[in-house]
Amino acid sequence: MTRLPVGMIILLIVAALIFFGLAQRALDRMKLSDKGALAVIAGLIIGSFIDIPVWGGRYPVTVNVGGALIPLGLAVYLVATAGTSREKIRSLAGSVITALVIFGLGTMVMTGLPEPSGRFGVIDALWLFPLAAGVVGYLAGRSRRGAFVSAVMGLLIFDVGHYAWLVSRGAPAGRADIGGAGAFDAVVIAGIFAVLLAETVGEVRERMAGGPSEKGKARSLISALRKPDLDGEADAAREKEEGSGRKLGFWKRGKRERESKGGVQE
Amino acid sequence: MNKTRLKIYLAAGLILAAIASAAALNYKSGWMPALKPLDFLDFTESCDHTAGYLVNIMDDDGNIISKVARGVAAGDEIIQSDGKHYRVTKVGGNYARAKLEGTDRQYLAYCEYYAKMAVPVTTVARDGRNLVGIYHTHSAESYVPTDGSETIPFRGGIYRVGQSLANRLQKQNVNVSYDRTPHDPQDNNAYYRSRRTATRLLKDNPVALLDVHRDGIPDADYYKRNISNTPVTQLRLVIGRQNPNMRANLDFARRMMAFANKTHPTIVKEIFLARGNYNQDLMPTALLIEAGTHTNSGQEAANGVALFADAIPTVLGVAGAPGGVTGAAGTGGAWRALAWILGITLLGGGAFLVISSGGLKQAANRLSSYVGREFTGFLGPVRGLRQRITARRRTTPDHGEGEYNPDANEIDGENRKKIR
Numbered sequence: 123m124t125r126l127p128v129g130m131i132i133l134l135i136v137a138a139l140i141f142f143g144l145a146q147r148a149l150d151r152m153k154l155s156d157k158g159a160l161a162v163i164a165g166l167i168i169g170s171f172i173d174i175p176v177w178g179g180r181y182p183v184t185v186n187v188g189g190a191l192i193p194l195g196l197a198v199y200l201v202a203t204a205g206t207s208r209e210k211i212r213s214l215a216g217s218v219i220t221a222l223v224i225f226g227l228g229t230m231v232m233t234g235l236p237e238p239s240g241r242f243g244v245i246d247a248l249w250l251f252p253l254a255a256g257v258v259g260y261l262a263g264r265s266r267r268g269a270f271v272s273a274v275m276g277l278l279i280f281d282v283g284h285y286a287w288l289v290s291r292g293a294p295a296g297r298a299d300i301g302g303a304g305a306f307d308a309v310v311i312a313g314i315f316a317v318l319l320a321e322t323v324g325e326v327r328e329r330m331a332g333g334p335s336e337k338g339k340a341r342s343l344i345s346a347l348r349k350p351d352l353d354g355e356a357d358a359a360r361e362k363e364e365g366s367g368r369k370l371g372f373w374k375r376g377k378r379e380r381e382s383k384g385g386v387q388e
Numbered sequence: 389m390n391k392t393r394l395k396i397y398l399a400a401g402l403i404l405a406a407i408a409s410a411a412a413l414n415y416k417s418g419w420m421p422a423l424k425p426l427d428f429l430d431f432t433e434s435c436d437h438t439a440g441y442l443v444n445i446m447d448d449d450g451n452i453i454s455k456v457a458r459g460v461a462a463g464d465e466i467i468q469s470d471g472k473h474y475r476v477t478k479v480g481g482n483y484a485r486a487k488l489e490g491t492d493r494q495y496l497a498y499c500e501y502y503a504k505m506a507v508p509v510t511t512v513a514r515d516g517r518n519l520v521g522i523y524h525t526h527s528a529e530s531y532v533p534t535d536g537s538e539t540i541p542f543r544g545g546i547y548r549v550g551q552s553l554a555n556r557l558q559k560q561n562v563n564v565s566y567d568r569t570p571h572d573p574q575d576n577n578a579y580y581r582s583r584r585t586a587t588r589l590l591k592d593n594p595v596a597l598l599d600v601h602r603d604g605i606p607d608a609d610y611y612k613r614n615i616s617n618t619p620v621t622q623l624r625l626v627i628g629r630q631n632p633n634m635r636a637n638l639d640f641a642r643r644m645m646a647f648a649n650k651t652h653p654t655i656v657k658e659i660f661l662a663r664g665n666y667n668q669d670l671m672p673t674a675l676l677i678e679a680g681t682h683t684n685s686g687q688e689a690a691n692g693v694a695l696f697a698d699a700i701p702t703v704l705g706v707a708g709a710p711g712g713v714t715g716a717a718g719t720g721g722a723w724r725a726l727a728w729i730l731g732i733t734l735l736g737g738g739a740f741l742v743i744s745s746g747g748l749k750q751a752a753n754r755l756s757s758y759v760g761r762e763f764t765g766f767l768g769p770v771r772g773l774r775q776r777i778t779a780r781r782r783t784t785p786d787h788g789e790g791e792y793n794p795d796a797n798e799i800d801g802e803n804r805k806k807i808r
Contacts, residue, residue, distance in 0.1 A: 133722045133725050140733050225577075229577050245630065246664045247577050293572065299588065303587035304587060
């Protein structure tokens with residue numbers, strides 16, 4: 123196949139465009155501006171071609187920039203900049219739970235001789251992971267960011283766990299290419315689809331509950347939900363509105379937001 | 389705060405109670421012998437000879453059309469080597485019922501096409517652009533008669549089968565990239581690990597990607613044949629239905645079955661469309677091959693894939709023959725896959741838009757305001773021109789001769805240029 127037929131080329135291009143389009147919509151909600159999201163996607167694509175070898179004893183270990191480092195960086199950034207410590211704990215707990223759920227479902231339940239994916243092979247690992255991570259992330263914090271962090275970190279924890287398993291089993295051969303499939307690695311796909319899943323579930327729940335309600339919600343929360351306040355316009359307007367310029371203390375503000383929290387947070 | 393804590397304790401208590409009762413049932417289940425809930429999590433289980441994992445798929449008349457060792461689901465499809473196309477309608481216990489959907493016209497068309505095609509003696513040029521990638525997602529799979537066990541962790545008998553495929557391809561001057569990375573343990577997550585191997589192979593720009601497995605049904609005779617004077621096991625090609633490229637992969641499988649069976653009749657038993665993705669979304673010419681079952685001998689399985697390998701250069705077009713994936717036989721599968729992807733995207737996106745905006749009307753408003761906002765720059769010149777034309781029409785009768793406005797004239801000129 124020295125030349126690809128037109129149909130296949132268009133298929134590949136359209137599939138990639140839709141995938142990266144979805145990725146951009148998902149990353150848009152990760153405290154990134156439109157351009158920031160595009161930059162991350164460019165990083166994912168270029169980084170796919172860069173594998174960093176890491177010392178791993180008798181088993182070769184590589185870490186892919188696009189498939190592991192950039193998603194991990196984004197996840198760490200989201201955890202570090204999370205508003206409350208409770209949110210941080212929830213995302214990290216979500217990650218550990220996701221890793222356990224994936225191990226439980228993929229390795230303990232869907233195992234055995236039946237081909238090609240063991241008994242109960244209801245759904246392929248590629249789609250099982252975002253589903254599990256999306257559900258765990260959403261339950262852990264009713265949050266899209268939580269879903270992303272759970273998916274990415276959960277899978278990376280699972281990868282590290284697999285490496286430990288290789289070592290403990292004394293496998294005669296084996297390797298760990300963490301995020302090795304780059305932009306199309308399950309780590310990236312799980313992160314993106316987990317966000318989209320959380321978003322869809324959140325929107326459907328909200329709609330079923332009678333639509334978004336602004337009543338009784340903190341103004342900062344509402345403005346944060348609308349659009350990223352990159353120019354600080356909303357902040358300025360709010361400060362002006364609050365008159366005396368007296369700002370609420372950190373704890374009080376946090377408490378107010380917590381009390382008024384409901385529906386979906388981004 | 390107390391209420392929340394109470395809820396947490398209650399939930400934790402319920403989970404503990406569930407685990408305890410499951411464990412109790414597992415070890416002391418005299419009153420309900422069949423129910424052993426924790427078997428669900430039996431890590432070491434190999435369910436080869438338990439009847440539950442052999443599914444006989446029967447047609448409406450009760451004839452067995454296929455035997456598989458997998459969870460069969462309604463909607464799975466089978467295309468047999470004679471072109472009969474079945475769709476599974478009902479699944480219960482060890483049996484599944486499949487309805488005959490007629491013959492697969494596309495497959496029969498390929499059979500006819502290859503039957504008429506004059507196949508040149510394959511002379512493949514070693515130009516480095518005819519690479520085939522081979523790997524094993526389930527690297528522990530083995531054959532009992534020759535390997536002594538059905539699974540040998542990290543170095544299963546399946547490697548001999550992969551090597552046989554690679555050798556035969558190399559004999560025909562096809563370049564082979566055979567990746568021997570093990571992806572143990574043998575489970576669903578193995579596909580997560582093998583995805584990295586598949587991508588690594590893709591970086592060398594192969595023309596096809598083959599994941600070689602074996603089946604797990606106990607009946608060895610089901611696959612055992614003597615084809616082209618060689619004792620072999622027949623093969624099954626598996627296509628994952630949870631894969632946006634499915635139509636393109638299926639098209640490739642049809643060509644492979646059509647031409648392989650022309651070269652060595654019935655070497656490919658059937659194409660099975662199962663639940664799964666099997667990393668086939670990575671490439672339209674990715675295939676999962678099942679070479680016999682664990683009760684067949686490894687040598688017969690190796691012979692089987694070697695016969696299959698004879699068909700690969702021609703179908704992939706690397707032999708310089710017409711009729712490859714790039715050849716005259718068309719690429720209907722790719723276009724159909726494209727239509728599916730676009731359809732699903734539009735449907736999903738539309739549904740999401742309607743749900744999130746709360747109704748059809750609101751969705752339409754949102755869409756039109758989005759288009760207005762995002763495409764202003766793009767449609768700006770047209771709009772500007774239109775506005776100016778209407779403005780001039782309005783002003784001309786009032787002013788008789790009309791006023792000369794150099795700015796407006798210049799902008800109009802610019803706009804016209806842009807439109808042209």
